[in-house]
Amino acid sequence: MKLNRIGVGAIALAAASALVLTGCSTSGDNNGSGSGDGAGIVTANGSEPQNGLVPTNTNETGGGRIVTSLFSGLVSYDAKGKPRMDVAKSIESSDSQNYTVTLNDDRVFSNGEKVTASSFVDAWNWAAQVSNKQNNSSFFEDIQGYNADADSPLTGLKVVSDTEFTITLNQPVSDFELRLGYSAYVPLPKDATKDITAFGEHPIGNGPYKLDGDKAWTHKERIKLVKNDTYKGPREAKNKGLTIVFYSDLGGAYADLRSNNLDVLDAIPDADLASFQKDLGDRAINQPAAIFQSFTIPERLAHFSGEEGELRRAAISHAINRDQVTKVIFSDTRTPAHDFTSPVIDGYSKDVEGSDVLNFDEKKAKELWAQADAISPWSGTFQIGYNADGGHAGWVDAVTNQIKNVLGIDASGAPVPVFSAFRQEVVNESIQTAFRTGWQGDYPGLYNFLAPLYATGASSNDGKYSNPQVDALLKEGLAATSIEDANKKFQEAQTILFKDLPAIPLWYSTVNGGYSNKVSDVVFGWNSQPIYEDIVKK
C-alpha cells in the first residue's frame, strides 16, 4: 500500500498542530481569573504550599504566609511578636490553667458567616483528632482531653455563649495566650470540615485578605488574594491585595525585585548576599530572625556519654570561632549564638549564666579535650552530618576545620544526599555522626525554643536528650502566672543546657530581603515574614 506523500505530510502536520493547539487552548484558562492585577496589589515571593490551605495542617512557610493572611485568631502578633487582641475581646485567667475567652461580636468570615465561639471550639476539636491527620494537631496537646494516639474529644473546651468559651488545660501554661496567635488556633467556618480537601483548595477565612475568586490559586505558579473588606481588627490591609508568586529559583525572584517586577522578597540568593545591600540601598532588609541553628552530638556516640561527653562537647564548642564563620562564610547574614533561642524573642538575654561556653577559646578547648582524654583516649574522626541539598557544606567544612586545627583531631563533614534521607537517619537514630539541627519558632516564646527540643521525649528532641532538672524547670516555668517569672525559669533551664550542650549552638539566622521602589512601609515581623497588610503600594 502506498500513500500519497503530500497526504502523509498533511497528516503529520495536522497531528503536530493539534498537539500545539490543544496546548494553547487549555492554557488560556489560566489567564483572566478574578479581578486581575490591578493597581494597589502588592506582589511577594513564596512557594507552593505543601498541603491544602488548612490552617491546622500548614506547618511550612510556603502555606504559612498564605494561611496567616487569610485567617485571624483570637490574638495576632505585632511586628515585635507581642500578642494583641484580634477576634478575642478579652482572654482572662487567674491560674494560667483555666481561661475564659470573650469574642468580639462583630467578626465575620468572608462568606458572611459569623465568627462564634463554636467556630473556634469545633475547629480545634476537629484538628486535635488523630484520624483527621492534621500536621499541627500537637498544638492542642495541653488542652484537657487531648490524646496523641487515639481520637478523643477536647473536653477542656466549652462553649458558654456565641461570644464566650472556656479553655481548661491539663496543667498551667503561662505562655498560652502568646501561643494563640499561631495559625493552628484560628476559627473555621461551620461547613469547612465536611470536605476539608475542597476547603483547602478554596479556603474561607476571617483574615485581612480573601481569595480573589475561584481561580485565585494557580498551582505551582501563584496565588492572588484581595483585601477582605469585612475584616475588622488590628491587621486591616493598607493595600488592595496581595499576589504571592511561587519561585523555583531565588535568582529569578531577585532579578524580578531589582527590575521592580516583584514588590517584596524575603530571601536573597546566596550569590548576591555580599552585594544586595549595595544593590538595594535603603530598600534592603537585614534583621535577626526567630531561627536558631546548631548541631547535635547524641549521647549514643562513642566518647560522648557521661562526664567524658560533657567535656568533649564543651571543648568542641570552645573550638568553634563563630564570629569568623558568620563573617567569612555567611557575609554577616548570620549572627553568632549566645543562647538556645533567638534575639527576637521576648525574654531573650545575651548573658545567660554559662553562655561563655560559646566563646572561642583555643586554650580552654585543648584543656577540656585533654581532661576527656584522661578518662578515655579519643579515637576516630569527628564528623558533622548534613543534607547535601541545602547549602550546608560551606559552614560544616569551616567548623570541622576549626575543630580539627584547635583540637588536633580528624574532623570532617558527612553529607547525606537529600534532606528526606538525612531526616530519616536522624529520626530513626541510624546516623553515626553528629548532625546539624535547627529550629524556627512557631510563636515568639522562649518555651517554644526549649521544650520541643530538649524536654525528655519531646517530639523534636533528635538527640534523645534527657535531664530531669531541665524538665522540672520547664514545667515550673509553664506553671508560673506571669511571663516574666516563667522566663526566669526558662533561663535557669538554659544554664543547665549550657553545661550539658544537648546541641551546640552556632548562630541565629537573619532575614535578608528587600522591596521594590513601588512600595513603602515594608516591615518584617518577628517570624521573618513581611507584614503584608501594612505595605503601602504607591
Add this chain to the structure above:
Amino acid sequence: MARYIFFRLLQAIPVLLGTTLLIYFMVFAMPGDPILALFGDKTPTPAQLEALREQYHLNEPFIMQYLRFLGGIFVGDLGTTYSGQPVISVLQSTFPVTLRLALIALILETVFGIGLGLLSGLRKGGASDNIILAFSLLLISLPIFVIAFVLQYLLTFQTSIFRPTVGEGAPWGDLILPGIVLATASVAQIIRLTRTSVIETMGQDFVRTAYGKGLSRGRVIPVHILRNSLIPVVTYIGTDLGVMMVGATVTEGIFNVPGVGRTLFQAIKQSEGPTVVSFVTVMVLLYLILNLLIDLLYAVLDPRIRYVK
C-alpha cells in the same frame, strides 16, 4: 502504511509498561522518607507519620503501589500530589506551558539553524562559512545556564526589553527569552548538520543534472539540494523537540517558567511517586508519537523511502 502505523502504536504498549515500572521502582528505591521531609527540621509524632503514610499508600509493598497506580490510569486517576492536588491537573497546567516554550525554541532553531547552515554549506570555505562555524562553536561550548544568566542580565536589567522571569499564565511574549536560550544549543547543532548535509548533496549527480538541464539556482537549491539534505536535520529536530518537552529544567528554573521541567524536578526532590511517573509516562508517549511522525516525514522528504509493511 496504515498497518505500519498500527504496529508502531502497538509497540508503544510494552514500552510504556516497562518504563513506568522502571521509573516507579526508581522513585520507590530513592533514599529517605518523603513524609518526614514534609515536616522540615521538626519531627512529627508516630501517629501522624503512620496516618500520612497510609494516606499516600507508602506502607504498601512496591508492587501493590505500582498496580494501584496502573489501575488508576484506566479510570483517569493518576493519584494526588502531597499538596492534595490531582496529578492530572498538574499535567494539564504544565504541559501547555512547556509546549509553547518548546515551540518558540523550535521555530527559532529551525529558521536560524537551517538558514545559516544552508548559507554556510553553499559558501563552503568562504568568509561567511567561517564566521558561521566560529559562531556555532561558541554556542556549543557555552553551558546553557551561562547563556541564560548572561541574557537575563543583559536584556532585563541593562535594557529592560524583557521581564526577567515569566509572568502570570506564561504568555507567549514572556516565553521568548527562555525560548531563545533553549534554542541556542540546538541552533549550533542544526547549523553544522545542515552544512555537512548540504555539502554532501551538492556533490550528488542529480544536482549536476539539474543544473545541466538549465534549472535556475532558485529552483535547484530549495527543491533539489535543501530537501534532500533535510533527513538528518529533521531527525535531530524531532528528538530535540522531545528533549525540550522533558528536559528544560535549567531554563525553566532560571526564568521561573511553570512548566514540566521545573515541576518534575521539584517532584523528584520530594519523592512524589505518582507525579514523577505520570509525567514520565506522558513524556514517553510524546517521544513515541514524535518518533513516529519523524519516520513518516522521511517519506515526504525522500520519495525513495516507503513504509509498506
